[in-house]
Structure formats: C-alpha cells, structure tokens
Amino acid sequence: MTALVATTLTVAQPAMAETDVLTVDFAATTGAFRGGATGTLYGFGDIGVPTSALVNGAHITNSSQRAPFGTQHPSGDSLRIEDGFFAKHGTELAIYIQDYYPDWPYNGGQRPGDTRTYNQSTGTFTNQANGVWDYLEVVEFVTEAVASQSDRPESYLFIPFNEPDGGNWYPNWSTQRDQFLADWTAVHAKIQQVWQRHGLGHARIGGPGDTGWRATRSADILRYTRDKGNLPDVFIWHELGINNLATYRTHFADYRALEQSLGVPPIPVNITEYGMLRDMGVPGQLVQWFSMFEDTKVDAQTAYWNYAGNLSDNTARPGGANGGWWMFKWYGDLAGSQTVKVTPPQPNAVDSLQGIGAIDTANRRATVLYGGTGDDVQVDLRGLSSAVFGTAVDVEVREVTLTGAEGLAGTPRVVRALDGAAVNGGNLSLTVPTYDRYAAYQVVVTPAQDRAITVDPVWTTSVEAEATQLTAATAYNQDPQAGGGWKFLASGSTDVGSFNQPTSKADWTVTVPRTGTYRFQVIGSAPGKPGRHALFVDGSNRTTIQYTGDLALNATSKWQYRGSAEVSVSLTAGTHVLSVRASQNGTQVLPGSDITLDKFVLTDTTDGEPTAYPASTLRYYGGAALGWQSGTRGFGSITGQAQRADAYLNAMETGYYDLAVEYNTTGASDLRLSLGGRALPVVQVPNGGNRRTTVRAHLTEGINELELRSNLGVRVKSVTVTRAPGGDASASTIEGEALTRNGSAAVANVDPNAGSNASGGQYVGWVGKGSNNYVSIPRSGGFAAPGSYDLVVHYANAELAGSHDYNPQVVDRQVVVTEGTGTTPVGSAFFRYTYAWNSFWQRTVPITLTTSTGAIRLGNPTAYAPDIDKVTVAPLVIGSPTTVQIG
Template sequence: MRRTAHRALTRLSLLTLAAGTVMVAPAGPASAAGLTLTVDVGEVVRPATQVASGGLYGVASDTQPSTGMLLPLNPTSFTQPPPGTTHLPNGATEPCCGALEAGPNITRAGAQQFIRLPDIYPDFPYQWQGWNDWEQKVTGIVHERLAATGTTNIRGYELWNEPGWTWDTEAAGSFLDGWTRTFRLVRSLDDTTPIVGPSWAHYEHERMLEFMRHARDTGTLPDVIVWHELGDMQWDSFDDHVADYRAIEEQLGVAPRPIAINEYNSRNQMDIPSVAVHWISVLERHGAREAHRAFWYEPGTFNGLFTLNGEPTASYWAYRWYGAMSGNIVRTTPDSWIDGVTSYDSSRKIVNTVFGGDWGDNTVRVEGLEGFGSAVDVEVRSTPGSGRHTRVSSPTVVTDTTMQVDSGSITVPIEGMNAEGAYQLLVTPADGPTSSWQQVYEAENATVVNAETLSSGSASNGYYVGRIDGSADMRSDSFVDFTANVPESRDYTMTVRYANGTGAASTHGLAYNGGAWSTVSYEPTGGWGEFGTTDVTVSLEAGYNVIRLAKGSPGFGGGTGYAELDSITLS
C-alpha cells in the first residue's frame, strides 16, 4: 500500500512484453496472435464466489460508493481502517472509511470486512508511539466493535500491515514478539472474531516459515493467512506462493488456513482491465478465499472501478461481468498472455468467460457443450484500456451470432484484440438461457457467514452450506445472504431447498433488504445432505435484493434446531 511496486514495469512495459519483445522475466510470447484460451465447462474448479471482488479502502462511507453501484459487482469482502481512525491515506486531508461507518453499506452489498488495526495511526509508514499507546488503541478499537451489536460483517482483525518495513523493531522489539503480545491482547478482549495476518508486503519463504513456527509454538496462529501481491505481473508467481505456504503448513503440522490476499495489483497496472483479468484468473484458480484490489488512489472509488464522480470506468465492466458469474467456476487454460476466468450456471445454461491479455487475432475454444444442442448463441463484448478517470458508460458488443456445436465444442474467433482491454464471452443455447432472469441462487455462491460450504452429489450444484449453527451474538451469528436480481417489484414464491436431519421441525429467520423478520420452517428430511423443499412468499423490489436466511442475526431471536441450505428459487 502506498509505495513503489516491487517490479518497476510500466504500462508500456506490459504492452511491449505482450507484443513479443522480451524485456524481463517472465518473457512475452513468441508472437502476438494465434493464441487459444481453452474453457472446459465440464471440469469444476470451485463454486462461484467472486474471490477477487474485494478492495482495500474500497468503500469510503455509508454512501460512497452507493450500495446500488456495489451490488452488480457482487463484492466478497473489504479491508477497512478501524473505528476512530485518524489515518490520512494517499495524501488525504481527512480520515475516512472507518469499518463501522462503512459497515452498513458493505452489509447491504452482501459483503464482509477485515478491520486493519494499525490504520488507527495518522501516518504511513506508521509512527510508533510506545506499547502503552498501542495497547490503549487496540483496546479501544475492540471495545467499539463489541459495542456495535448490530454489525455482523466483521470478518477479522488484521493485527498489523506490512510489518517487514513498517514495524519499528528498535522501539517496539521484534515483530514476532509484537504479534504474540497483540494477539493475546485482542483474544483477551474478544475470543470469537477471527484474527488475520501476518500481512507481509510480499511473500518470502523464510519469513513465512519463521512466523508460522513462532505462531504455532506460542499458540497465536492466525485464523486466516494474509499476504500481499503487489508487483507488476506478480500474478505469475501466485501459484508458487500458495504451494510454498501449503508446504509450510504441512511441514509444521498446522491445519490448513484460508488464504486472503488483501492487497493485489501494482500502481503501474491498477487501471488496466486485462491486468485485472490476469489477477482474477489466478486468484480463482489457485485457491485464495478472498482478495482485495490494492489502494493506490482515492478512497471510495473501489480503487479505480469508479471515477471520482461515481461513474463506471473500463475496469468496472470487467468486474461487473465477473460479478455476474454464478454456478461453478470451471477450468480455463491460458495460452501465453491470454488468460481468463469462466463460470457455468447449469440452472440457466450460461457459460460466462471474462478474458484478455494480448494483441491481434486469437480464439476462445469452449468444450463440454454437449447438453446445449446443435447450435449456440455467442456474444462477445469488450471494454477498452482506458484508466480510472475515463467514464465508460457501457461495454461494446463485438459480435452476437449463432455457431454450430461440433462434438460438444465451439471455437470463437476474437479479431483485433487489444492487450489492455478486457472481453466477455457469453455462450447459451441457440434459443437463449433457460430463463430470462436468474431464478436459482445457490447457497454456496452467496455470502456465507459462520457456516461452511460442503460438497455432495445430492446437492443441486454439487455444493451446499451446512453448520449454520451460531446464534450467540453478532460475532458468531450464522446466516447466508443471497443477492437476487429480479425483473419487477412484486411478490415472489421463494422455494428453499434444505436438509434437516434432526428428526424434528427446525426454523430459520428470514429478512430481506433490512426489513422485518419472519420465520421459515423446515420439516425433517431423510438426513443431513438429503434435501427437501419449502415455499415462502417474499415481496421484492425490481433490481437487487439481499435475502438473509439466519440461524442467528441481530434483531432476530434465533432459529430452532438446525438446517442446511442448498439453494433458493424465485418464481
């Protein structure tokens, strides 16, 4: 955050590499055209959860960006400064973006957040004021969070940020000892909220190994492992970093932790749509739970997805296409500099690929379309390579045509590609998707809080959400938030597909768009992972609605018994 990137490649460097001139490792392709991105609809990678749709300081307040601007991006999580922050980010003259101030906006958008504790300080790098001062600050932050009993979206406390160069060893002692001391203080005040770290500025094996060994031996292992990926074209190393970290866990006998990259992309390349696509692709492919766009510019613009006037930029459309992904992420195989991410929604028979990365005439091959019939509709859209100050009101339709399916495959030509821009390829049966709007919403695609995504052959999409068990308070409440986009304001029948293996009726609370609570009853099914359905009526507004099914939630007395959630269907 707010410093020179580790690899000082400029925007021109990226394009020169993409055009085929070798400047630095990794080398560019031998030619700039004739490349093929391959999509295999039948090979599932993971449920679609918009892993990379998060941001550091992405939300400035309860109104900036507006919730309506955030919802189409389907954000997963953010990193925000603590309540009472005095931080002046990126030359700002006033503090902003406090977690509790921005929290309602983030919740309405269906997302969660980490609180970055050291951003209580005004300056960056942080100016250490002594242990008494730090511990008073940490205690105050945690107390403010605990007093916010209606706030359910705190995903973790980030104890420090980029300690390799911002921790004052001379004044504060070693970072490892500081981590232990701060961890134990936070746990003495709040024994429930996850703790995340160590938040290195970049990944290094020896440093991570030393940290994990120390944390294991002192009983201070973070619940979520965090580091940053900030260099130009650093996406090329992400898979190696994940593999190395997993090997450290195995070496030390530590149970696998979720990985969060809460700063990614470089200052030089932040506003290049094709670079964002590279990051999205590797973060989905190599196992991050969540990732946040780095904060190099103005707060509240989702780090360049909106202009200062709140209008969409070119990169916004890449993330909006990504935000529309549902069902499962499926295998996408890059070719040299062309990469992408693909989802397949079997409920509507929609294949959605977002891709980019090179010049010239290239192709996308989509395999696994045997169930789509003999012909498919193919639509290609593009967004240009313009930066964060340029308004792009809509993407450009490049082509919209019908193609014949040959042995379950099509090969789509993409002529005259721009290496800076991003592209979307939509493939549906020739007569269109099975419904004109999305009606089935899988629980594993939703915002899952204090519960677990599990796999089962009996689940409608191969996955479901179970262990929705918590109702003690706002820190441990278990719920699932579905973000549904409906065509008109009216009553809808909502069919909940659930499992109840208790042998007796159980209940969840139901609320939508922050409204009043009602109760959904679940009769017993054959067992856990064996699903039945129940119908309720919901009154939704045209456009986006956030629907919560909860075992526990502020304002709700708590559900009875237990139930697992597979999906909801609106009709």
C-alpha cells in the same frame, strides 16, 4: 451476421492479425467460484461512497478499512461504511488496526513503547507511562468499538500488523523476530479477551501482512503460532509488483507446502494488497490478476494507491462505471458457478492472455472472461455437455475497453454473436478480434434461446487520438512497464499531449451511417483543473467540449489520470471531419486546453441508444433462475416474495429513460420493480401471455440498480433501457445563485478565464457547519406533490485533511436534506472529491417528500456541505406504466 459484426466493431483490425488460443474445458471443474479477487483496500470512503449500485453491482465480498476513529486517513471508517458493505454481497470486513495512528510509516516506523496512557472510553491519551504497551491499548480500544458498536461484529477480521517487514516496526527479522512473535501473542490475546467479554466467541485475526511473500518469516510465524495455539485465521501477504503476475502462483504453492510441512491445516488466504497504479481501472490487466486468485481460491484486495471511496480507481465520477468496474461486475456475475480449467498460451507470464471459465449448470450458462493480449483470440470451448446445452448453443461476446479512471464506460456491447451454433462432440471454437491489449471480453454460452442473438444494433465507432491527423500536438508512448508500474495506462499505449497551441488540433475523418444525433466522447486527462476544447465539424465550430478536472496532485497522476467528456452533435449521413481544437478562433487557446487526448468514441443516440439486458445476464436470488421451457427458453423465472433478479443499468447522462421489461406469464400475475431500493408502481396483468411493460423513470449518470420481483410469477425475457429526453421537462432545475439562502450561505463567482464548468459562472458556498446555514427550494410545479424524487446536486468538493506520503487525503462532504421546518432528514448523501473547487460533478440524492408545501432544504448541521452549482428536482417516475401484449 458478418455484416452486422463489421458495422459494430469499434476499430478495423489489421489484415494479418496474429491469433492467440485460449482453451476452456467446461468438463474439468476446479471448484466452487469464490469471487474474492475483487476485494478492496479503502475502496469505501463514507456512507454511500461509492454508491450502493456500484458496490452491489461490483459484487464486493471483502474489504479492508480504517480502524474505527482512526487518524491515518480522513475517511474509510469501517463502522461508518459497514451497512452499505454488508447490504448484499459483503461477507468479511477487515480492519487495519495500525491505521489508528496518523502517520506513515506508523508511529514514525518505530515500535511504540510504554509512553502513553489511553482513555478507553474516548481513545484519547496523555503522554504518561502506565505499565501497558501503548499499542495494546490501541488494540483494545479498536476491538471494543467493533464489539460494542457494529451490527455485524462476527463478520470482521482484525489485521493487527500491516507490512511489518517494510518499515513498520519489525523490518529486521534477524533481530526483531522474537519481539514480533511476542507482540503477536499479546495482541491476539487482547483481541480475544475483548471478544469474550462481549460473549462473541472467537475473534478472527489475520496476519502477518508482509509487503510480499517472505518464506522465512512465514515459516517462523506459522511454527510459533501453531505451538502457541494462536494461528492466524487468515494468512496475509501482498503481491504488488509487475512481476508478481508471473510469480504469485509459485508463492502460493510454497505457502501451502509450508503449511503441510508444519502440520498446519490449510488456512484461508487474503492477498490484502495487489496490483500497481497501471492495473487499476484496466479490464485487460485486472482479469490477469483475477484469474490467478480465483485459480487458487483466495480473497484479494486491490491496492490503495490514491484515495478512499472509488473501489481503488475502479469507478468513474460519483456514480459511474469505468472499464475496470465492468470487469468487477462480470467477475461477480459468476457467483454460484463452478470454475473450470482454462489453458492460456503461456501461464504465469506478465502482461499476457489469461482467463477465467465457469459453468452454472443450474442456469445452464457457461462463461469465459479473458484479456491481456493485443492479438485476436481463438476461444476453444470444450466439454459443452449435451445434457446441459443440447446440440446447439447461443454465444454472445461482449467487450469492455479502457476508459481511464474517471472515464464513463457504457454497458459492454455484444461484438460477436452466434445464434444456434452447432456443438460437435461438446466442442466449439470462435475467433474474436481484439480492440486493444487493455480490453477484456465476456463470452456467455447458453442452450439455444427463444430470442434472436445478434451483435448490438446501436452503431458506435472509436479511434485512438494518436491515429487522427495531428497538428501542433505530439503523440507520446506510454510504456505499461515504465516506472515499475507507477503510472496510469493509455488506450493503445499511446496518447496525445502538448496540446497547448492555438493551432493544436486532432482531426478524425469518420463516416456515419445515417442522419441523426451522436454522442462524441473524449477520453483524456485534464491536469487537476477543468478545461475546454472546441469541436469543429467539417471546418465549422459546432460546440464546446467541457472537461472537469482530474487527479493531478503529483507527477504520476498529472496528465495521466484520465477521465472523459461527452457532447451531443448532429450529423448527416456520410463522411465528416470531427476536429478537436485547443482554440475556437485560431489565435487564442481556450482556458485549460492543455489536456491529454487518449481516444475518441462516437455513438448513434438518435433513437435513445436502446440498451438491452437479456435474462441470461441478470443475477438471480432466492430460487429465481433461468428457465428452459418451450417458448420461454432462456427467460428468467421469478416467483414469490423471496425471489428476485438484479440488473445494473447504465445511463450515460442523468435524465428520463423508458425501462421496458419483456416477460411471459402463464395466467394473471404481477410485475414488481424496485429502482435503487425504491418501489416503482406495481403492474398487474389479467391473464397469461407475452407482454412488454414500460415505465418512464429517472436514472442518474452511471450505474442504476433495478430489482425485479413477482409474487405470482413471471418469466423475464429482457430489460431494455432507452433514453427518453421528452420526459426531462418534468424535472425542475434551479441555479445555485437562485436558491433561497439562509445564514452564511452565499453566492460566489468563478473566474471566467478558468475553464470552469460552473453553470452560469456562479455557485453557492459556505453551506452547512451549522443548522441555520442552508439553501432551500420553494415547492412548485413539477415537485409540489408528496412522493419519491431524485435531487440531483451539481457540486464541487476539493477538501483535503492531513497529509500522507502518497494517498490524497480527501474528505467526503455531506448534504442533509430536510422538508419545511422539520429536522428529520428526507434524504442525505456524501459527496466525493472533485479535484478542484471550480470543477463540478453531479450526485443524486434520493428523497421522499411528505408534504406539498414544505420547502426542500439542503444543509449540514455539523460540517460544511459541498459547494453547489445547481440542483434538479425530478419525480422518480412520470406517468403510469404501460403494458402491451406482444407476439
């Protein structure tokens, strides 16, 4: 096992690395897992932004969004996104009612008076007083919209005041206290009045929503609302600064003590904004926040520092995971558990080792999530009951590292494994090398399973860019506490910039274990536009690294909002020098080559990079659970239509993959798989035994949601995903300029010197904004038959609407897909922001075709669609599932 660990760890550790100790006592439970710490503010942009796979995998339970028809931001409307939010895990959707106003601070920071008359049917107004406070009319309009148009009005929380202490109407408590309290009463009464006329009972209202913990204001508000009978249903404040990692628990304790002193029963708490730019997308930072909020059993929402629709910088590209998303996912995996006592070296300390422990006795699974230190960690496990775990356990430790906001993070790999480790008196200790203080770790403990527990067999290694041999480039320290947290973090706290000379290069000497194909990934930041580097291998120009643009609307994000670029390269076994260069010829820089470099990752993909999702990591619903029968110990038991298991499969590139499910049945049975909500062919097995069923299916870049069911019963051992590039021939790709164009749709060229990733240097624009302005694809070849397909659209969308002090006001453009001359959509999707009009990403639109001749039309009758570089039409499944008996 030692040898295996050595070949898969991502970096060599220093010989004298210090060790921190994290103690987890599974015998000391601290309550039911709440799971509310991964809430978001404006985490949702429009329908399907983020994708359902990202939302469901992240297990989002609460979010605050724009008021219906509000004008503060161009997207994030609660009524538009509610279906996706409530589809699986969403329980409470909050509304910032003041976001009905277009400006920040609201109404210029001044409390409105009575100068307007609102039309309650449209929300429009005239500048004429009518004897009613203007904001009360807004509150009524917003509340009425939810009451009359939502399918889940009972699951909404109304937040009438946001940061009233911070420049929004009531900053001076000594002179504005009475006004705020009177306004609270008026607004509370109006919301309840609307709810009652719709027969909806009691409307939930949250407040006060201060920028931070305000003891005096909070005491006055609680005392007043207690006496008036209009207490908040959820008590709200924000925890935004770096030091809040040290002070939050004191704030919370003070709040609970205040309730008790006033005779107020405990009120649920939601910290509706937390964290700084530096925390978003960073696993080792997020786990510190999660641990505090889970300890205190509150909901909490990541702050909205950039734009709506990417879970507050915790997703990558339209459908991908960054390191932060995997931290969200791991946290959501704890649902159904009891949390337990965790003792870090130093509680309530900024930027330090913190963790969450949980035990799920029904599934006999214990989990620890931790991060925040650059030292190695000794994890001391206590209270592993022999009644639950026996005398020997299996332990898997997975690692997720920082990949930047837009950098793709693959499925976290097992970097430390114990197979059948002895437990002495309920105790077990293991030491895990730490990659970087921004990384996080998941430790899963189960009884000994009927599968081998090993480190991940796929070879991968990485290096910090500053640790390579640099020429004409500079390493810059990125202090994680600089600027009060208003910055984006770099892996290892350092990156490489000034990469703008013809001689600029970063040379990495690396030894690979065998001859084959490798994925070379660069984590870095292109400043608002696409760009290119050359990759040399052993002094020979091998390929071009193509970067898409990254966020660069201000100095805070430019060169710091990091993404990733991936290329495939063939290498022979042995030592090579991989050289990333700003120039191919040594005399001229490549277009857009002034890109910061953060980290390089090299992964062996020769065998398709098989990635296993064992049963111990799946999510179980409806009575499905891990089983511990002899011969299938640690398999997932699924029986009946109500039961299922969910897996979140990562694809580093769009294309065909072999989805192999290993399982056991006790007799004749069935296996039913659903990918992204679409049923795959049902598999029937004639008798009992161990089997492997393989389906070749099309996956999209990023996270794909797989659901497993069986009417008659299966015990699932694992799902393994392997890239199958041979299947890609079944997909058909058509360049945008080759599409049939109608109406205003027209071909445009990109500047050849701009570094754009437009395929062939052209794209088609001016699609939509009228039902006659569309492009179409004649039916032929691989997509002539009716059925389920993926329509992969490579697109650009850099539309902005309005202005804001710090939020980029992005617009999600929509593509509506129809078939033949029909007007009923066969698929549609919204396409998120790509930072530049010449920077193209991909978004997959699931479509279901019912004819064999009707052309596939892409348009949008009401607004512009994104610019289209190329499209790929791919059957969801190719061939028939294959099932083999295994030992």
